[in-house]
Amino acid sequence: MKTSINQKGFLIDGTKCIGCRGCQVACKQWNELPAEKTEFFGGPGYQNPAHLSSKTYTLIKYREVMKDGKLKGWVFHKDQCQHCLEPACVSACIVGALEKTASGPVVWEDKKCIGCRYCMLACPFNVPAFEWSSINPDIRKCTLCSDRIENGLEPSCAKACPTKAIIFGDRNSLIKIARNRLKSESAKYHQHIYGEEEAGGTCILNISSIPLEDFGYPKNLPKTAMASFTQPALRSIPGAVIGLGAALGLIAFIANMVKGDEKDSSGQGDRS
Amino acid sequence: MNNKKIDFSGRGMKLLLALIGLGGLLIVVRFIFGLGSVSNLSDGYPWGLWIGVDVLTGVALAAGGFTIAAAVHVLGLKKYHSVIRPAILTALLGYIFVALGIIVDLGRGWNIWHIIVFWNRDSVMFEVAWCVLLYSTVLALEFAPVFFEEFKLTAWEEKWDKYAPWISILLVSWFVFVMSGIPWYAGITFIILAACWFLFRNKLPRGSTVILLIMAGIIFSVQHQSSLGSIFLIVPTKLSTLWYTPYLPVNFLISAITVGLAMVIFESTISSRVFGVGLEDDVVKGLARVLPWAVLATAVVRAATLFQATGFKLDASGGQLASFFLEIIVGTVIPFIMLMFMGAGKSAKIIFYASAMVVIGVVINRINVSIVGIKIDGYPVYVPHIGEILITLGIISTGLLAFYIVCIKLPVFGKR
Numbered sequence: 093m094k095t096s097i098n099q100k101g102f103l104i105d106g107t108k109c110i111g112c113r114g115c116q117v118a119c120k121q122w123n124e125l126p127a128e129k130t131e132f133f134g135g136p137g138y139q140n141p142a143h144l145s146s147k148t149y150t151l152i153k154y155r156e157v158m159k160d161g162k163l164k165g166w167v168f169h170k171d172q173c174q175h176c177l178e179p180a181c182v183s184a185c186i187v188g189a190l191e192k193t194a195s196g197p198v199v200w201e202d203k204k205c206i207g208c209r210y211c212m213l214a215c216p217f218n219v220p221a222f223e224w225s226s227i228n229p230d231i232r233k234c235t236l237c238s239d240r241i242e243n244g245l246e247p248s249c250a251k252a253c254p255t256k257a258i259i260f261g262d263r264n265s266l267i268k269i270a271r272n273r274l275k276s277e278s279a280k281y282h283q284h285i286y287g288e289e290e291a292g293g294t295c296i297l298n299i300s301s302i303p304l305e306d307f308g309y310p311k312n313l314p315k316t317a318m319a320s321f322t323q324p325a326l327r328s329i330p331g332a333v334i335g336l337g338a339a340l341g342l343i344a345f346i347a348n349m350v351k352g353d354e355k356d357s358s359g360q361g362d363r364s
Numbered sequence: 365m366n367n368k369k370i371d372f373s374g375r376g377m378k379l380l381l382a383l384i385g386l387g388g389l390l391i392v393v394r395f396i397f398g399l400g401s402v403s404n405l406s407d408g409y410p411w412g413l414w415i416g417v418d419v420l421t422g423v424a425l426a427a428g429g430f431t432i433a434a435a436v437h438v439l440g441l442k443k444y445h446s447v448i449r450p451a452i453l454t455a456l457l458g459y460i461f462v463a464l465g466i467i468v469d470l471g472r473g474w475n476i477w478h479i480i481v482f483w484n485r486d487s488v489m490f491e492v493a494w495c496v497l498l499y500s501t502v503l504a505l506e507f508a509p510v511f512f513e514e515f516k517l518t519a520w521e522e523k524w525d526k527y528a529p530w531i532s533i534l535l536v537s538w539f540v541f542v543m544s545g546i547p548w549y550a551g552i553t554f555i556i557l558a559a560c561w562f563l564f565r566n567k568l569p570r571g572s573t574v575i576l577l578i579m580a581g582i583i584f585s586v587q588h589q590s591s592l593g594s595i596f597l598i599v600p601t602k603l604s605t606l607w608y609t610p611y612l613p614v615n616f617l618i619s620a621i622t623v624g625l626a627m628v629i630f631e632s633t634i635s636s637r638v639f640g641v642g643l644e645d646d647v648v649k650g651l652a653r654v655l656p657w658a659v660l661a662t663a664v665v666r667a668a669t670l671f672q673a674t675g676f677k678l679d680a681s682g683g684q685l686a687s688f689f690l691e692i693i694v695g696t697v698i699p700f701i702m703l704m705f706m707g708a709g710k711s712a713k714i715i716f717y718a719s720a721m722v723v724i725g726v727v728i729n730r731i732n733v734s735i736v737g738i739k740i741d742g743y744p745v746y747v748p749h750i751g752e753i754l755i756t757l758g759i760i761s762t763g764l765l766a767f768y769i770v771c772i773k774l775p776v777f778g779k780r
Contacts, residue, residue: 208489
């Protein structure tokens with residue numbers, strides 16, 4: 093699964109984004125997502141709605157760039173599922189309802205879901221969202237329009253973007269494009285491709301004039317897949333059980349043989 | 365016990381019933397209008413009080429069941445035999461909290477059977493779920509003789525004698541297969557445990573039937589307690605380093621063993637006051653002699669893992685630091701001093717209060733790991749909704765009521 097050459101993804105270039113939110117609208121249209129009642133909030137961001145949700149799979153985030161106490165400008169960035177190469181949510185899902193497809197998208201089968209929400213906790217980007225007011229709630233998130241990709245179309249947000257801030261393509265060639273841009277216009281960009289290595293690498297590659305962390309993306313993400321933190325514990329289970337079983341048996345045998353000789357004169361069964 | 369009537373007229377009982385009723389009502393609301401209607405859970409904070417208290421704490425407090433069973437049947441400390449039934453009852457009680465908590469918390473609890481059909485071995489939650497399922501089965505088997513005794517079901521008792529060890533062996537082998545997917549691992553497990561059983565049956569005095577069952581209980585408990593810590597291994601960037609360490613499962617296991625001991629003392633003291641039945645003084649005092657060392661061991665391992673992860677550079681918010689020190693002072697420092705230096709050898713009161721503090725300390729720890737320690741940028745900090753609190757109180761009350769009824773109706777304390 094590592095960095096298979098066929099995996100599709102986006103290069104999201106924040107410097108090209110004009111904040112029109114055409115991608116947001118296209119996403120809602122394609123996925124038939126309802127509007128959301130929102131409240132304007134004053135903190136950093138100002139975007140509306142404030143977060144991804146079960147009704148909003150993608151979102152343009154706004155940030156003010158200040159210099160010497162003065163507003164220097166605005167930057168925008170598109171938030172969405174990063175479609176990790178080895179997704180934390182897929183490893184976390186108790187029933188395997190979430191699945192990493194060979195071509196890149198992380199999709200889910202809602203019939204399997206039991207609603208434990210471990211995927212939401214596990215996701216370092218806080219992407220999976222839950223239907224909090226539903227009787228039969230689903231987990232929801234961006235699918236990279238895997239249904240469109242299967243039919244040879246590009247994802248609706250990339251299709252809608254008027255400035256080519258979102259380009260859809262093979263991950264490896266997108267990395268090359270991103271590197272070229274960082275190099276040829278080095279003053280314009282913060283010199284980092286967010287997603288190339290974060291959490292083991294993601295299909296979504298992000299470049300911007302400011303660090304993605306300033307948009308609220310997680311800081312200090314490990315370069316290994318998140319699942320690598322839980323795997324050692326899980327892989328130790330058979331050994332631990334067998335070892336513990338043998339040790340307990342041995343101890344119980346020795347202890348009870350010694351004590352049993354002296355003590356068990358009651359002749360009674362010892363059941364509980 | 366002679367008096368087997370349940371008294372529903374007391375003031376405490378009325379409060380209990382009111383809380384159960386209120387909690388039940390809110391659970392109905394939750395199932396009609398969704399989780400959002402009675403909780404402050406959000407996409408940023410998907411887990412809250414129900415996971416932190418009902419589930420994590422419920423399991424931790426249940427640890428007395430396997431700790432005491434191990435001491436008596438594996439280490440052969442027969443002095444503590446009378447503690448086994450209350451301890452196993454405690455474990456059952458803990459798992460009632462857990463079961464109710466899970467039912468309320470799961471978005472689609474009616475799909476819970478999916479864990480049996482759809483397997484994802486990469487998921488810690490999958491291990492947790494199987495541990496709950498299998499350990500509950502073992503607990504029921506461990507508690508069954510109390511029913512047999514009360515209702516004089518000798519035929520059942522014989523069947524139990526015959527099949528309980530084999531069921532235990534099969535359950536553990538099955539668990540190994542489910543977790544590894546490798547049949548010959550399960551085969552090795554089966555052979556080792558079956559060998560133990562033949563050894564016990566042929567070389568030990570009669571009555572060793574239960575040892576295999578107890579061993580299965582210990583194995584599932586150890587896995588379950590530690591796996592609840594492993595759950596949080598996947599959030600290294602979300603959970604504060606005050607609690608996050610690669611050794612979280614170890615910390616969870618050791619603190620569970622400690623709180624298991626404390627909980628047995630705590631409950632026995634209360635039940636002797638409330639129902640006039642409890643443990644003998646010297647048994648409680650014996651447990652109280654072990655408890656401070658368990659508290660110390662928990663603290664040492666905790667400190668070592670904290671140092672390994674942070675070098676004691678405690679980088680956290682003020683609230684998190686406050687909650688961290690509260691946990692350490694209430695759960696470790698004060699009870700350790702009380703048990704070691706304040707005449708715990710004589711005073712039942714000191715033992716009781718120290719145990720209660722150990723219990724509270726672990727409750728705070730589990731809340732810290734699952735709620736306080738987790739901070740998500742951009743989302744309003746999670747504070748439990750009154751609905752979550754009332755449902756939790758309802759669940760705890762249900763557990764207490766169950767404990768009360770079982771203690772009155774069945775020979776839990778001091779039958780032998």
